[in-house]
Amino acid sequence: MVTVEDSAELDEMFALIEAMNVPAGYRAEIIEGEIVMNPQRAVHAMIIRGLNRALEAGLGIDANILWDVRIDFPGTLNGYAPDIALVKEGAEEDDRGCYDYRDVEFVAEVVSKGSRRDDYDAKLKVYAAAGIPTYLIADPKTGVAHVFHAPREGVYTDETSHTFGEKFTLPSSGILIDTTSWPRD
Template sequence: MTTIVMDVASAWDALAGTNLPDGYRVEITEGKIIMTPQGRDQWKVILKAAPQIEQQLAGHGEILSDVMIDFPSSLYGYAPDLAIVAPGSELNSRGRFEWHSLEAVLEVVSKSTRDNDFDKKFRMYAECAIPLYVIIDPSDSTCTIHRNPTRTGVYVEQEQIIFGEDLVLPLEGREIVVKTDGFPRSEG
């Protein structure tokens, strides 16, 4: 990990012009650049979930995977495993969506991202009022749906479903249903 001093409008601006290695996921947490390889189980969940979501959005929103999102702090730059962008959202002057454009974020947990997904991202997404945060955990074969964020960094409601049950994403004025029976189950 490398610690950088952030004096930019977006955490991602610190990486402008940098050649990043292929096959690694890059995010910025508390001003630190964190690079982790994409795990096999993460990738399989994304491959199974993204087309289901995209088909049901049918032009009413957009699904992104590992795409830079601008957050209100220059110390955080997240590229969620999956992010659902609200219909009518526009890119900012940097060519990126901002946190307030997101209707839902889905993160797939791995050993290397566990603390970030359950702690730091949980707080940041709630503080940013992202309506829905889903943590998909192949190690215990569950999806945890967090709803009703507060500015104090918590989600008031939580629901857990096991792989094999439908993951229902209540979005503004519509509902997306993701079949989880094909999600991989991993050990540990």
């Protein structure tokens, strides 16, 4: 079983982030022990809003859909704030106000200039190791959405790619994702 390491140290690092007063329009995460800040742009927000609407349409408006909420993932010092995270119905926050990564059913990241390496490398590996059933990477630069599914032994065993402008369904859930209005960088 994979475990989250150094939760107390993550708490300290997030306390530092909160004390820094992260500028409006930025989000901060801890990836492999490094504090990473990336700007949120309109393109980013429009894709996140589209994903959120698709999840609500498929699951109902009361679905436990989170965006930019801290979730600690396996490995050393991985405190992520996914662009979108779908948490199992009935999942509850712990005493620190965080959800357990084992309750996450779906994660989506929208690639920005500064997050490209992390979204395609570190996060892909960590989400697979954590057993997150489906990970979607929306890349406005390339105009492609990559869907990784069915993690086994720390790697995703299924990947599909969809060009912006297409409609596709997410594996397992059957939720329709319509990318026809997704903007490109």
